[in-house]
Amino acid sequence: MRQKIIPFQANSIVSVFQSINKQAFEEIRTEPKEQILHVNESQYIEHILAKFRLDVPEIFESQKTVASIEQTVEVERVNFGSRLAKRLHDRSAPSTNKCPAE
Numbered sequence: 001m002r003q004k005i006i007p008f009q010a011n012s013i014v015s016v017f018q019s020i021n022k023q024a025f026e027e028i029r030t031e032p033k034e035q036i037l038h039v040n041e042s043q044y045i046e047h048i049l050a051k052f053r054l055d056v057p058e059i060f061e062s063q064k065t066v067a068s069i070e071q072t073v074e075v076e077r078v079n080f081g082s083r084l085a086k087r088l089h090d091r092s093a094p095s096t097n098k099c100p101a102e
Contacts, residue, residue, distance in 0.1 A: 016054070024052045 028036075028048065036044075 020052050020054065024048055027051070
């Protein structure tokens with residue numbers, strides 16, 4: 001049940017980790033009690049780790065592509081933080097590299 005991660009696809013790495021974690025816990029939870037009690041702990045841990053191990057992501061140079069997206073964003077809806085927001089709305093302030101103190 002080794003899973004491959006395909007970088008830069010729709011699924012995030014976090015959701016892949018969460019899914020694998022959930023599957024591993026479910027496998028352990030559904031094991032018969034007798035199996036868990038009579039198995040070598042180290043061997044069982046190795047078995048679970050091997051079963052749910054992730055392959056290291058590979059990037060194939062020959063398959064890489066680049067896409068560009070152009071999008072208009074309404075500035076009023078973006079939260080830049082209060083210091084930058086004050087700076088954006090105060091057009092009379094001199095243009096410096098520092099934001100005014102709050």
